[in-house]
Amino acid sequence: MVKIGEIYLGxxxxxxxxxxxxxxxxxxKMNKKSPMDGIVELESGKWEVELRKNNQNIIARSRDIFTDxxxxxxxxxxxxxxxxxxxxxxxxxxxxxxxxxxxILLFNRDxxxxxxxxxxxxxxxxxxxSIRVFDKDGKEKKSPxxxxxxxxPSFRYYRLSQSRTDLxxxxxxxxxxxxxxxxEITPINNGERETDWLIRGLNxxxxxxxxxxxxxxxxxxxxxxxxxxxxxFRCKMFHAKNRNFIIPHEWADAEKLSDAYSGLLRLWRQIAxxxxxxxxxxxxxxxxxxxxxxxxxxxxxxxxxxxxxxSPANVEDTSVSxxxxxVYSTTxxxxxxxxxxxxxxxxxxxxxxxxxxxxxxxxxxxxxxxTLFSVEIYEDGINPIGIDTLESHETFRLIxxxxxxTIF
Numbered sequence: 181m182v183k184i185g186e187i188y189l190g191x192x193x194x195x196x197x198x199x200x201x202x203x204x205x206x207x208x209k210m211n212k213k214s215p216m217d218g219i220v221e222l223e224s225g226k227w228e229v230e231l232r233k234n235n236q237n238i239i240a241r242s243r244d245i246f247t248d249x250x251x252x253x254x255x256x257x258x259x260x261x262x263x264x265x266x267x268x269x270x271x272x273x274x275x276x277x278x279x280x281x282x283x284i285l286l287f288n289r290d291x292x293x294x295x296x297x298x299x300x301x302x303x304x305x306x307x308x309x310s311i312r313v314f315d316k317d318g319k320e321k322k323s324p325x326x327x328x329x330x331x332x333p334s335f336r337y338y339r340l341s342q343s344r345t346d347l348x349x350x351x352x353x354x355x356x357x358x359x360x361x362x363x364e365i366t367p368i369n370n371g372e373r374e375t376d377w378l379i380r381g382l383n384x385x386x387x388x389x390x391x392x393x394x395x396x397x398x399x400x401x402x403x404x405x406x407x408x409x410x411x412x413f414r415c416k417m418f419h420a421k422n423r424n425f426i427i428p429h430e431w432a433d434a435e436k437l438s439d440a441y442s443g444l445l446r447l448w449r450q451i452a453x454x455x456x457x458x459x460x461x462x463x464x465x466x467x468x469x470x471x472x473x474x475x476x477x478x479x480x481x482x483x484x485x486x487x488x489x490x491s492p493a494n495v496e497d498t499s500v501s502x503x504x505x506x507v508y509s510t511t512x513x514x515x516x517x518x519x520x521x522x523x524x525x526x527x528x529x530x531x532x533x534x535x536x537x538x539x540x541x542x543x544x545x546x547x548x549x550x551t552l553f554s555v556e557i558y559e560d561g562i563n564p565i566g567i568d569t570l571e572s573h574e575t576f577r578l579i580x581x582x583x584x585x586t587i588f
Contacts (some may be wrong), residue, residue, distance in 0.1 A: 183563040191566030203288040205241035206255035213244035229262040296571040334360035347588040471517040480517035484528035488540040524576040
């Protein structure tokens, strides 16, 4: 049985209290430890969700056999619904952290129980350049002071968007920044329909800006912008009067919304640069360059290690186990450079973890050759018992420090 702390996730042996075998399960980390014990059945008993006091994880499990992708979507939805119920019952206000980048999964594939630990690391990078100007006598000239653009209301919405930690709030404010800026350029007429005004405004700015750069290849820019940025996301996120809306933190829309935010952000900045004298800002590492760099590191050879060592995180650590506990290394490893734009994936596999002696995991690390690159800490501990295969997936995401924020 796989457990996260004292919460049962699933496995061949069955629930220690009831003996019931749960073939599918997922654990997400929350923003803080649970102040209470709690358990609920959802979808007519198909899914069971559990919290434990002082445990920072929320778990959804099912007796049914689902694919790994189905467990992520269905389990996440069940966890979110339970947290909603706790909030309205005034029992706890809890939020799942980084659901797309961090979770512990259990699934049954062809009779074999597999547990997968997914983690993510953000790699902040920056390209900076400076220019020094000298006169004919070799004396350095003082650089002119950078001029700020004239203030317009759109800048307020942009700042609020960039300051948010929630993608849904960030998109709402970014669209208001876009709408406000477009109003500055092409004011809406009395009685003019919103969609008609938007199309008219986009036709105006396309005289100076190539809108094709802000939509997928092969898409007609104006129908795409009005259809995706406005009709699908803006309208569905600003309203809640029927089921044709987007409820925050639904798994199905999160990834698409992230892509839409990035596209709308680039469009807004280009309009601000063209019409409001906003500076372009610094350069950055391209996704392709990041992939090549990480591929070069992977080619040196890497592996992942697990240990029961409970040592807290320390940037000076040079070993997965600072206290000298036994470590277990993955025996099969793989690298995927084009996992997603700006994201690479390192994978490791360890067969029959119980047979080789793994009873508890507190720390998980990635090593290139023999050099420790990253460590993840599981304070509650993971018991990988009752499984045939232990998988470790670690993604690394490129963060260009000199570019506007697109990750929330």
